[in-house]
Structure formats: C-alpha cells, structure tokens
Amino acid sequence: MAEGMQGKVALITGAASGIGLATTEALIAAGARVVLADRDEKALGALRSRLGEAAVPLVVDLLDLESCAAMVPGALEKAGRIDILHCNAGTYIGGDLIETDTATIDRMLNLNVNAVMKNVRDVLPHMIERGSGDIVVTCSVAGHAAVPWEPVYSGSKWAITCFVQTMRRQLNKKGIRVSQVSPGPVVSALLADWPEENLRKAKESGSLIEPTEVADAVMFMLTRPRNVTIRDMIVLPTNFDI
Incomplete structure (x- = not known):
C-alpha cells in the first residue's frame, strides 16, 4: 500500500523553480x-501567496557557509520537523573543460556536491533521533554515463551517485531511506548553458522532459511502503540517446 503524505513535512532546496517547484506542488x-x-x-513570496500556508518560505544561499549551515535549523524552527529532505538545488556547466574558468568549477562543485553532503549531514541527527525519514537527491543521467560535452557537471553527478549509495547503506538500518532521481534533459533554466547545437537538436527530436515528470518519479519513491527503497530512478525522454 502506498504511503500517504498527509501531515508530513518536506524540505526542498532549489524549490522556487524547475524540479524543486514541481515536487513542492x-x-x-x-x-x-x-x-x-x-x-x-x-x-518564494509569490509562491507562498499562490500555494498557501502549506508552503513555508526559507531564504537560503547554499553557497554561503553561514546560510547553508542555518538551513536545517531554520526549517525545524519554522515547521517543527523534517520527514523528507529533497536536495535538489544545482547548477550546470557544459562545454570543453578548457573553456571553463576555475571559479565556475568551484561554484558548481560547492553547490552540486558539497552543499548536498552538508545538508544531509545536518538533517541526520533529527532523522536518526526520530528513527524515520526520507532523503532524496536530484542527480542526473550524467551521473551514470561519462558525457563528453559536460565533464565538470558529469563529474559532480558521479560524485553524488557514490555519496547517495554509500549513505543509503549507512542509514538503511536506522529507518532512513536514501535515494536519488536521475533525469535526462529537463526543460529548465539549467539548459541555458547547453551548447546551442545540442539544445536545438534535443528540442527538435523531442528529447526533453518536463519538471513535473521528474516530480512524479520522486512522489513514487516517497510513497512506497517503508520496507521498499527505490535506490535510483533514471527518467529519460524516450528520444534521448546517451
């Protein structure tokens, strides 16, 4: 039987747009x-007005050390508990490595990898004490295949795939499920950095999916009975070839 979401509290990063917003809704x-x-x-203010009291805004800059560290305590103060942590925020770099400056590389790794690890670490005492919780990370199909036109992004997602699966093994006896969703190209602001030719071909061939279709996968994982963990779900546009 599917597990209900009634009364649960989720904390979602990057919740104001894209996959984060679709999952929030x-x-x-x-x-x-x-x-x-x-x-x-x-x-966030506009979303609170549209979605009502069930939407609790929390301004966080995950690239700022103090703001990142204050996120979980801030969420607990506002909502009282965290049943679900969805680490969704991320950024993208495409193109040859030589074309990317080192500051941009640092920013991507700090957001796509370091912030995820810190967010998970910060929520664990709360979930372990309660003996229950779900942690879902937005990864990518690029975390399963070496994509030559996005070496930094792909590398960051390979790191997250490893992290998620090691944490799943650490926590699966503590009532905490850890999993990831790995979409192919999604219609979102992240694709603004795609090589123009790749983006054009993807649009023409129907090789993109909507954020709602990734959110559907997340909801499937979260609603499984507690004895079931979906460790990873790869969600691809049917016409996407990688």
Whole structure:
C-alpha cells in the first residue's frame, strides 16, 4: 500500500523553480507541508501567496557557509520537523573543460556536491533521533554515463551517485531511506548553458522532459511502503540517446 503524505513535512532546496517547484506542488497536493529553501526571496513570496500556508518560505544561499549551515535549523524552527529532505538545488556547466574558468568549477562543485553532503549531514541527527525519514537527491543521467560535452557537471553527478549509495547503506538500518532521481534533459533554466547545437537538436527530436515528470518519479519513491527503497530512478525522454 502506498504511503500517504498527509501531515508530513518536506524540505526542498532549489524549490522556487524547475524540479524543486514541481515536487513542492505535488507534495502539497498530497497533503504535505513544504519548506521551500531558495535564494530567490521574491519568488518564494509569490509562491507562498499562490500555494498557501502549506508552503513555508526559507531564504537560503547554499553557497554561503553561514546560510547553508542555518538551513536545517531554520526549517525545524519554522515547521517543527523534517520527514523528507529533497536536495535538489544545482547548477550546470557544459562545454570543453578548457573553456571553463576555475571559479565556475568551484561554484558548481560547492553547490552540486558539497552543499548536498552538508545538508544531509545536518538533517541526520533529527532523522536518526526520530528513527524515520526520507532523503532524496536530484542527480542526473550524467551521473551514470561519462558525457563528453559536460565533464565538470558529469563529474559532480558521479560524485553524488557514490555519496547517495554509500549513505543509503549507512542509514538503511536506522529507518532512513536514501535515494536519488536521475533525469535526462529537463526543460529548465539549467539548459541555458547547453551548447546551442545540442539544445536545438534535443528540442527538435523531442528529447526533453518536463519538471513535473521528474516530480512524479520522486512522489513514487516517497510513497512506497517503508520496507521498499527505490535506490535510483533514471527518467529519460524516450528520444534521448546517451
């Protein structure tokens, strides 16, 4: 029997747009409250007005050490508990490595890898004490295949695949499920950095999916009975070839 979301509290990073927003909307529709962690304060205010009291805005800059460290305590202060942590925020670099400056590489690794590890670490005492919880990380099909036109991004997602699966083994006896969703190309702002030719071909061939289709996969994972863990779900556009 599917597990209900009624009364649960989720904390989602990068919640103001894309996959994070689609998952927020799906969880609220299922009866959960969602703490929307994002750096876009204006967007968070608009979402609170549209989604109502079940949407709890929390302004967070995951690249700022103090703001990142304050996220989980801030969410607990606002919502009282965290049943679900969805580490979704991320950024993208495409193109040859030589074309990328080192500051941009640092930013990507700090957001795509370091922030995820720190967020998971910060929520663990709360979930371990309660003996229950779900941690979902937005990874990518690029974390399963060496994609030659995005070596930094692909490398960051390979790191996350390793991290998620090691944490799953650490925590599966503590009532905490750890999993990841690995989409192919999703219609979102992240694709703005795709090589123009690759993006054009993807659009023409129907090789893109919508954020709602990734959110559907996340909801499937979260609603499985507690004795079932979906360790990874790869969600691809049917016409995407990698």
